[in-house]
Amino acid sequence: MQENNLTLAYEFFLLGFKVSLNYRIFLLFLLLVIYCAIMCGNLLIIALVSTSKNLHTPMYFFISQLSISDILLSTDIVPNMFYVLLNNGATITFIGCLAQICFFCTAEGYECLLLTMMSYDRYVAICNPLYYVSIMTSSFYVNLNILFWFLCFSNTFTYILSASRLKFCVRNTVDHFFCDIVPLMEISCSDTFPLKLQMCLLSIPMLLIPSIIIIISYGNIVRAVLQIQSNMSRQKAFSTCSSHLTVVSIFYLTLFSVYILPANEQTSEVNKIMSLLYTVFTPLINPIIYSFRNKDIKKAVQETIQKYL
Template identity: 80%
Template sequence: MQENNVTSVNEFFLLGFQVSQNCRIFLFCLLLVTYCGIICGNLLIIALVSTSKNLHTPMYFFISQLSISDILLPTNIVPNTLNILLNNGEAISFIGCMTQFYFFCTTEGYECLLLTMMSYDRYVAICNPLHYMSIMTRSLYVNLVILFWFLSFFIAFIDTLSASSMKFCGMNIIDHFFCDIVPLQTISCSDLFSFKLQQYILSFPLLIIPSVIIVISYGNIVRAVLQIPSNISRQKAFSTCSSHLTVVSMFYMTLFSVYVLPTNEKTSEINKIMSLLYTVFTPLINPIIYSFRNKDIKKAVQETVQKYLRSDVFV
């Protein structure tokens, strides 16, 4: 192989989880059941929002978009991870690795932007309810979602282009269960200063600015809710945004722990567990939070079930 040549590595070997066979079987079954739950739960939300007229609002439109992201992200990660667990590691081509990394970056970036918009939506609904429908028009939130997808695809393309230009000098063993930027940097022999600088710059539109907007939005929400004299009205206002706040907290806490905290303070196994949380288990928890803690969703489920039961009776 020619040293310092990016073409010297044509494939990578993903180690996955270096544990006993019984642990791998347990993880395989857990991830398989979790993935089935992700697909079913998020498809249910998408179907309910699409068919129920009571859910044709900006908030539920954003929730359905979050469900789309929560299906795409684990679909990009889980099937290959299951194969890695069965074979105790697996080879992946250089192009396949970069493709997985590209779609991973796209869905993660889109979810960051979407959660930010959902926070702003809750801010307008609680702090400026009289002008909510005039601000959150259908053309606004549909165009914003299209813009978010475009920005996510574009920034992911820049990240992937930079990652594919890194040199690996024959090092091709990735101590992870999917192609992520941190383990790729670990085995790279390139000077990573310019690449890390680019990452910090790109983190502003996808991570830093959205985090600031979310904090400001919920700071104003808390201040507005605390000024409500009635305890019942105050609890109702908090309940309308508690589900989204729970989702945002889980997503950003795991994201910051993996990509913002210094890597030398974490072992590779801890990094893998944290990655599992936001790539697999968060997409499972999201539909649970939005369904079991949401009266409108539960009402839509009951109406749909009753509709089909009535149609079966007439048949």
């Protein structure tokens, strides 16, 4: 494998976390517990939304789709992370690396679009309640959901095509716990400017525009709620948005800290910790936020338990 007197690398070594054996074992068991909780919590939400007629509404449909995305994201990252922790680093093929990037980018992109749609749903429900039923029809949000998945797969496919053309000369060590597009570009000996430009252009419809829509939606929501005279009605309106706003804040803050902030402002270890937040922590807290703080979910759980007891 010679090209221009340089040895090309077709597999990568994921460094993982540079900690002692005891810390790695602790982190391994912690991640195992978290992964089990992620699967149980999100599968529970999917089952409840699918079986409970009271939850057959646009918002709960979006929540169930968010659970599907969280399962896809965590399953793409966490099991391989177990192997990395057990072996204090692990080798992954170029094809395997691209496959992990594919599922990761698709799940992350889909969550960006889905959270945007959820904020719009809350905007219509609070600011235009009389038109809510006519706007948020089942055909509208189901077709929109299909479109979101299609757009994310198409977007990811362009990344994969560009990344597959990168060349990696001798240096094949990735200072991360999973394959991500940014660490790959850092060790590539190819010209990465076209890929960086492509990422910037595609981030406009996938990240920038959704962020603007969320800010505008919640700006209008806050303005509408503050105009409500009754304190009880105002508190009820805010409570319907608090769960979603919490999820959006955590997701976007961690995502922007990793991909938007300049790389020289944070170390690789800080970058890994922030990546853990949106790949592991966010899929864990999503079902917690939407179940423990939601009366409809609690009621559906109680009805299901009573049905089978």
